[in-house]
Amino acid sequence: xxxxxxxxxxxxxxxxxxxxxxxxxISGHTALYWYRQSLGQGLEFLIYFQGNSAPDKSGLPSDxxxxxxxGGSVSTLTIQRTQQEDSAVYLCASSTQRGETxxxxxxxxxxxx
Amino acid sequence: EDKVVQSxxxxxxxxxxxxxxxxxxxxxxFRSLLWYKQEKKAPTFLFMLTSSxxxxxxxRLSSILDKKELSSILNITATQTGDSxxxxxxxxxxxxxxxxxxxxxxxxxxx
Numbered sequence: 001x002x003x004x005x006x007x008x009x010x011x012x013x014x015x016x017x018x019x020x021x022x023x024x025x026i027s028g029h030t031a032l033y034w035y036r037q038s039l040g041q042g043l044e045f046l047i048y049f050q051g052n053s054a055p056d057k058s059g060l061p062s063d064x065x066x067x068x069x070x071g072g073s074v075s076t077l078t079i080q081r082t083q084q085e086d087s088a089v090y091l092c093a094s095s096t097q098r099g100e101t102x103x104x105x106x107x108x109x110x111x112x113x
Numbered sequence: 114e115d116k117v118v119q120s121x122x123x124x125x126x127x128x129x130x131x132x133x134x135x136x137x138x139x140x141x142x143f144r145s146l147l148w149y150k151q152e153k154k155a156p157t158f159l160f161m162l163t164s165s166x167x168x169x170x171x172x173r174l175s176s177i178l179d180k181k182e183l184s185s186i187l188n189i190t191a192t193q194t195g196d197s198x199x200x201x202x203x204x205x206x207x208x209x210x211x212x213x214x215x216x217x218x219x220x221x222x223x224x
Binding site: 031033035040041042043044045048050055056058059089091098099101102103104105106107109 | 144147149153154155156157158161201205209215216217
């Protein structure tokens with residue numbers, strides 16, 4: 001069965017550019033989460049979606065970060081005017097519903113030069 | 114704010130050894146504790162422990178939740194080189210949907 005997929009797997013961009021990262025959750029999973037993992041750090045929560053709405057955006061580090069989810073499925077995380085400190089692995093996870101086991105995708109490694 | 118601390122930070126053992134990884138937490142309204150294995154990028158789910166399921170076992174891996182001590186251990190017996198990875202512990206509170214992760218324990222199993 002298909003797991004969580006993310007694209008691209010790697011992204012190199014120049015400081016100041018915008019980037020979009022995509023997540024396809026497991027089919028039927030209503031809850032979707034974004035995390036990021038900086039070098040040597042634990043996973044840091046960014047945002048949680050239930051369906052197409054985001055009841056918890058508390059982890060977004062600045063207003064340069066935004067995310068949306070459409071059709072209760074695919075989600076896109078957008079980082080505007082990227083900075084070098086945005087370099088990290090961005091991981092997406094999904095679960096059948098809130099509170100259930102979260103299954104992770106392979107992540108997108110973002111490098112901002 | 115929820116907090117998770119894992120120890121040791123890193124560990125090197127010989128194949129065949131038994132290892133115990135530790136996780137302690139502070140969380141309001143505890144709901145669950147999860148263990149993941151991270152080899153490259155994607156954390157792979159191992160166990161979820163809750164008040165109604167404080168001990169889990171799968172093959173050579175087992176985990177116990179101690180709600181009194183606010184901690185959990187992950188045991189790996191007869192370690193193999195394929196067990197080399199970062200092991201992540203995370204907690205979820207009943208009022209939040211997010212997972213709060215520790216920084217992980219890096220395990221290296223040598224021949």
